[in-house]
Amino acid sequence: MDIAAERIDRLHDLARAAAADGEDERAKHYVRLARRVAERNRLSLPRTFKRFTCDACDAYLRPGVNARVRLQDGHVVITCDCGHHARYPYE
Amino acid sequence: MALTPETLPRHELNGLPVRVVDSDDADRIGIMGRVVLETTKTLSIELCVPPEADRWRCDEAGERRENGDSRVLTVPKSGSVFEFAITDEAAGDEKSLGTASKLADTQPADFPADCAGEDVAYVTVDGSRLLSRPARRTETKGDSPWQ
Numbered sequence: 001m002d003i004a005a006e007r008i009d010r011l012h013d014l015a016r017a018a019a020a021d022g023e024d025e026r027a028k029h030y031v032r033l034a035r036r037v038a039e040r041n042r043l044s045l046p047r048t049f050k051r052f053t054c055d056a057c058d059a060y061l062r063p064g065v066n067a068r069v070r071l072q073d074g075h076v077v078i079t080c081d082c083g084h085h086a087r088y089p090y091e
Numbered sequence: 092m093a094l095t096p097e098t099l100p101r102h103e104l105n106g107l108p109v110r111v112v113d114s115d116d117a118d119r120i121g122i123m124g125r126v127v128l129e130t131t132k133t134l135s136i137e138l139c140v141p142p143e144a145d146r147w148r149c150d151e152a153g154e155r156r157e158n159g160d161s162r163v164l165t166v167p168k169s170g171s172v173f174e175f176a177i178t179d180e181a182a183g184d185e186k187s188l189g190t191a192s193k194l195a196d197t198q199p200a201d202f203p204a205d206c207a208g209e210d211v212a213y214v215t216v217d218g219s220r221l222l223s224r225p226a227r228r229t230e231t232k233g234d235s236p237w238q
Contacts (some may be wrong), residue, residue, distance in 0.1 A: 003102055003229050004229050005092070005102055007229060010103045010105075010106065011103060011105065014105055025129070026127060029128060030105065036225075036226040037226050040226050040227070041230070043144060
């Protein structure tokens, strides 16, 4: 695992911890930085990272706190507080 | 490529326990805490436990600080020397921080040498080596100290 992938992992943990502490702005900074590192190094983000961050406002999503999770027919809809929806399928 | 003393200048600094060893501004020497935000030219350090003397001065000046609230200080990278504490586990254990800084006082490390504590290594890095955008730092090829 190279440094960039490790940095992304670490930023993911930091973002989660910051969000849990209520430091939302700080969590957003970490999420943005992780995205930027992935972009510069041509890495894809881990699936958990994609599922727990908002594409529109970079917030780290905590279901029940700043995100709503609803099951629809064949897919999950996650709604961020900013109003953005993300969908992914389930079996 | 784990976080080692050699790779630290290219690795993630956010969340690491840090101490300002030397600085152009004498008031900044001795700042201890955790890196919470990095910009091209500065590191923001959240003080874990504000030192007594510091708290005093703040009360005197009647400044913004509330009791028990953490303060975030911004330290310029250029002209400062930072000492990072690296643990073997994921970084940012606040528990290890207390012992880390105490040990560091007794035996300051030279870059890139690390003093081996109990799975805590102290790395002293000149701030000018960290001068670059947070996302760009990783990309410099090789771990040569001349880049």
